[in-house]
Amino acid sequence: MYAWLWTIPALPLAGFLALALAGGRLSRRAGAAIGCGAAGLAAAIAIAIGIEFLASPPPGGAFAQQLWSWWQVGALRPGITLYLDPLSLVFTLVVTVVGFLIHIYSIGYMRGDEAYNRFFAYLNLFVGAMLMLVLGSNLVLLYLGWEGVGLCSYLLIGFWYRDPANGAAARKAFVVTRIGDTAMAIGLFLLFWQLGTLELPALLERAAGTWPVGSGLATATALLLLGGAVGKSAQLPLQTWLPDAMAGPTPVSALIHAATMVTAGVYLIARTHVIFSLAPFALWMVGIVGAVTLLLAGCSALVQTDIKRVLAYSTISQIGYMFLALGVGAWSAAVMHFMTHAFFKALLFMGAGAVILALHHEQEIGRMGGLWRRLPVTFWTFVIGGASLAALPLVTSGFYSKDWILWEAWLAGGAHRWLWAAGLAGAFLTALYTGRLVFLVFFGPERTAVSRPPGTAMRLPLVVLAALATVGGFVEIPATLGRLPLFSRFLAGTFGGGAHEQAYDAAHGAVHAAATGAAHATAHGHTAEALLQLLAVLVTLAGLGLAYWIFLRRRELSTRLATSGLGKGLSRFWLAGWGFDALYDALIVRPFVALARLNRADLFDQISRGLAGLARLAHGGLAATQTGRLALYAMGIVLGAIVAIAWMVWG
């Protein structure tokens, strides 16, 4: 089965080629069949390979498939090589399965759109590029996928290109992420220059062997890679593109801007975790970026009035959690939160899409309400997704992953406790804005009539994802609830049961004996963890309760809060995303445009313009000689002949 690995990225890419070349001539039904079929087959193969990976792991815990040599420049010989280890397997499974469900959903959501087949072509290209990103065995191939998903993001944000605002949003996303990509490219150059390879396993080995902990080069490369991750994952300070990216169709927001592409930064850092371990400062920066981002974005999510923008800021905030986890070295926890987040956030976006369609493209939550009776399936699945986002204890996947992150942050000790505090505050914010969203959209009085309830193609993915968002967390159950560390044990194949996992076990007094180790937890470790969990649960419930109180029971409270002097200013500030757009506009965009305007007549322009002027002048002169007088033409011939003869005789 491993030999089939190449078909996982190849199928969606083939689907893209078919749809791109023949999409105009195919019927809509055929276009949807090709698009969904390619993604579905890839998902099926990924699941089969995943099962085999669990049943009989490849020797060495990883499987590499060399397809062909890509190109060769000096010592740089990147191959088209796929590399499957626990980390890439988790990402592959999530990308293909969630991607397939979103393809199905798109059949319903994009029904009636004129560019139906083009949409599926882009979606397939995206899935293919994303799989290249996670399966690439060298950083060059990873970078190819990285830029590929960036391109698809651009194409899909601007999918409805007739509205210039969508085009502007697409350009913004492209340019802002390109800033991060440039940093990442420089990081790759630095890695290759210093270590002489970009093949991932060899690279990480050499990095660990060459650089001492805290060395300047390790820190520099780690920070540059972090720059790339920050751009792609919409973290501070490059987060401004993601809320605007909501201009794209909702399935795109679910697939690219929630579940998969924006978590590529998490994947990159997890993939190169060895380098980050060598650079404690860079790792600390990762945690800081995550903590600050999750708080800022959480506040912004609290006051957004567009349902998709609430979810966009929530996505930024949740990726902040993943960065926070990476920052304390809890690689597995970050990947786990990626997985659960992909489930529940894709679910939430698709639920929001169903609501938007049902209300005839209404996105303002102020004009929604009372929908729980009208859209029961959407309501229940949305509540499940929301509960998971808010980390409702025990029954949701989000609880397990978020709790794990908080516990790891607490365990990291020292200044990392601040990260834990930020995470806890973020949990409160998350519960608050999730509660606000659910209460305003589905409860209260009905404000807009339902015109088009979602069809089967849209309901089915919702139900499947709701199930995944519920049970997805049971793969890693903390010690206080019976300790079932399947996920971390599985990912130990990539992260090598790192220091933090050992610390995790040490804190429980457990003996880490890979597969069979029975946990002998001490009462002390349990008590601390249980207390912290209780605290997190209380904070979550408090957030939900407060949301219930001010957004449903006493609606006038929230209105009064929002119209009071301080509240008004603060909510306007948060609505604008902490003013980052205005700041960048004044600091970078406007000076740049002014500079470009100033430089409009630079030297090179003068050269080309001078050539054009010369040609125009010569044209004018020659045209003036064409008078239509035969005698003048004859005179011209005579003079020319005289000059020619004179030149022959005396020249």
Next chain:
Amino acid sequence: MSAVPIMHGLLLASALFLLGLLGVLVRRNVIFMLMSVEIMLNAAGLAFVLAGARWGQPDGQVMFIFILVMAAAEVSVGLALVLRLYHQFKSLDSESARSLRG
């Protein structure tokens, strides 16, 4: 083959050529311009014949016959053009065809 000095012959040819050229440049009636071109062609032919006689080679006469044929072709095309011109502008004045300019 008593000797007409070649210089005299060449002077005659040059005079004919210049006369023809002057005709082309100053006449406005296209028929006369065509005739002037014929004179120039014959001046060139005379120069070839003279040169052939001077060196006792047949090439000069070959060239003259060639020029004759060419002149015949030129006149036929030229007269056809003159006819079209006359139909178009009801005049033989070359200035009347000035609309053909850049």
